[in-house]
Amino acid sequence: MANQNGETSLSVLTSGWIKQNPTFVQVLGLCPVLAVSTNAENALGMGLATLGVLAISNLFISFVRNIIPNEIRIPVYISIIAAFVTMVNLLMHGYTYNLWVSLGIYIPLIVVNCIPLGRAEVFASKHGPWKSFLDGLGMGIGFLGAIMLLGITRELFDAGTIFGYRIWPSAYNVFVVALPPGAFLVIGLYMGLFRYIGKMRSQKKVEGDESK
Amino acid sequence: MANHVKIALILTVVMVVIGVILAGVYLMTYTPIAKADLNAKFKAIKFVLTDQTTGQLLVNQDQIPETMAELNAKIWKSNSSGVLYSNTKLPGYVLSPAYIFKGKNGSNIYILTGYGIGFGGRVVTVASFIQQKNGGFLESAIDVIDYSTETPGLGAKINDPDVRSRFFDIPNSGLKDGVKVNKDADIFPLPSNYESEIPTYKKEGIVVTSDVMTGATITPRAVANTLNAMYEFLEREVK
Numbered sequence: 001m002a003n004q005n006g007e008t009s010l011s012v013l014t015s016g017w018i019k020q021n022p023t024f025v026q027v028l029g030l031c032p033v034l035a036v037s038t039n040a041e042n043a044l045g046m047g048l049a050t051l052g053v054l055a056i057s058n059l060f061i062s063f064v065r066n067i068i069p070n071e072i073r074i075p076v077y078i079s080i081i082a083a084f085v086t087m088v089n090l091l092m093h094g095y096t097y098n099l100w101v102s103l104g105i106y107i108p109l110i111v112v113n114c115i116p117l118g119r120a121e122v123f124a125s126k127h128g129p130w131k132s133f134l135d136g137l138g139m140g141i142g143f144l145g146a147i148m149l150l151g152i153t154r155e156l157f158d159a160g161t162i163f164g165y166r167i168w169p170s171a172y173n174v175f176v177v178a179l180p181p182g183a184f185l186v187i188g189l190y191m192g193l194f195r196y197i198g199k200m201r202s203q204k205k206v207e208g209d210e211s212k
Numbered sequence: 213m214a215n216h217v218k219i220a221l222i223l224t225v226v227m228v229v230i231g232v233i234l235a236g237v238y239l240m241t242y243t244p245i246a247k248a249d250l251n252a253k254f255k256a257i258k259f260v261l262t263d264q265t266t267g268q269l270l271v272n273q274d275q276i277p278e279t280m281a282e283l284n285a286k287i288w289k290s291n292s293s294g295v296l297y298s299n300t301k302l303p304g305y306v307l308s309p310a311y312i313f314k315g316k317n318g319s320n321i322y323i324l325t326g327y328g329i330g331f332g333g334r335v336v337t338v339a340s341f342i343q344q345k346n347g348g349f350l351e352s353a354i355d356v357i358d359y360s361t362e363t364p365g366l367g368a369k370i371n372d373p374d375v376r377s378r379f380f381d382i383p384n385s386g387l388k389d390g391v392k393v394n395k396d397a398d399i400f401p402l403p404s405n406y407e408s409e410i411p412t413y414k415k416e417g418i419v420v421t422s423d424v425m426t427g428a429t430i431t432p433r434a435v436a437n438t439l440n441a442m443y444e445f446l447e448r449e450v451k
Contacts, residue, residue: 035365039365042364068226069218069219071219072223075223076226079226079230083230086234086237087234090238090241091237091241093241093248094241097251100360101359102368104362104364104368105360105361106364154365178366179366179426180427
């Protein structure tokens, strides 16, 4: 059911996938995206960890939004996000040791990623728990998709593999994509692609409106 | 004033609730984390006690520790400070405890854990040193068990098999000269025949990593410093 702004549960869930993608459209939290997306496995681990933190922290922030005074909302939001990141870090250390070691410092750094705090401030502090949860989930899926896209592309061009499975011989490797300049190059190309898709969509919409 | 008190109270309640939840998760994950860390250590010890060329164990199977008690029985040196040896100039550190195993051929095999400083912090390495008949040592194999502060995809590649293997089988002459990565030994760019020269480089303590780990010299340097500290410790304690 839509609210006054025309937001349905489905539109809240899906807006982060492409239209408001946190990485390619909102350009938020690029540091871990660029650093961790060197291969598909790391990207999947980081994406899932961020997705979990986003969805659950949005839900809890929405629950407490009416009892937290405006002056202290940011420290409270950060504390809630930090608590969930610590939980994810502990769980990964205990149950997915190898992934925890390879993701390293970037798991604790989810606390200072702009996306969870941004969604808390922009969405969860103004909406009910259900929609806030969906927003976190949707943005998390968008982030996961974006970092996976980068991880797969970079691993493919750097090592000729995807999730360790060989796609083409190592002789065709373009090593620069594994390095920081390569990360900027790949993300720049994807941003251009997303912008182009957005432009095409709005053009089609305008043409559709005019033909009516 | 009342508003300030209210804000302080709300913040306190929020922090207490968060603290209680985190304490619960910490307690819940305490055993799995301890188990995961211990498994990583057992795995590393077994790995460095394996001949990397033949895949055979350097010790009898019953020597491989599977419980904490069995591992404790192999302690050679330990102290309460947690650090057995440090060389702050490198910097490289040897952690307590150090273990000793008897090889199949009767030689002493020392298993040391140590760390050097990588890009983001400690890079912890477990290494095995086989005592030779002439009194020297052969660094047989390493396993990097904690590189969680290194950059994923760059420094965090340190424990990839093709990178790790470059630190295997460093003879006493190489250890004596000091282990260093090829960039620090001014062998960069690498000559075209470098692959066939790797064993020769090792005799001089030079470990080639720049071909398998481009863009990250600090992390392999941390491992090299750790091995140097370990060798200094063995020289001091064994001879």
